[in-house]
Amino acid sequence: MNDFRLGFAKKFGITDTIRSDDPDAHQKILAKTQNRGVDIAMVSTGSVNAISQAIDLVRKGGTVMMFGVPTKDVKMSLEMSKVYSKEITITPSYAASETDTNEAFRLIEQGTINVKKLITHKFDLVDSAKALDYAHQGNDSMKIIITNSETLN
Known part of the structure; x- marks a missing residue:
């Protein structure tokens, strides 16, 4: 909703x-x-x-x-x-099997599936609490990435 x-x-x-x-x-x-x-x-x-x-x-x-x-x-x-x-x-479905996870990684790595389109927000590691809070609210986000500042761009 x-x-x-x-x-x-x-x-x-x-x-x-x-x-x-x-x-x-x-x-x-x-x-x-x-x-x-x-x-x-x-x-x-x-x-x-x-x-x-x-x-x-x-x-x-x-x-x-x-x-x-x-x-x-x-x-x-x-x-x-x-x-x-x-x-x-x-x-x-409680969790993906190791086989399913590896297949998903393979499809992402090959570019068959572009997950970058799902990412709506990126947060630096020091802002992890803010990112988790934002994800919990979910108002205007799909997938949120927490990363170190060197890979944010």
Whole structure:
């Protein structure tokens, strides 16, 4: 629910965005998917409300990918009949494997993936606390780099 980040996504070819707090979000998604729902819903927050909403918005046979980690001991109520009747796959991802990490580094090193486009702010090592504070707020940032002053430019 960050307008800056939704707008930022459009720089990468995303043609349309819908805020999850939009009261018409479900109807808008159904209208854009011929009344089916989305193929994949990626939950990038630890919010159990977001997980529940993803289950509602995914199509029959769709997948809910969970990347955000809920806080420890959080519980949620889940209407299991939705999961079964829609035959939804729910896939959590806690961390990348060493193989995945090495493949990502290889793609970045080869220039296949340009991560520099994701960096919105750079901070010197002495400003680490400020950088972490800024990242926590997340208002107008995507990825923040903390580096030494010799590599800032």
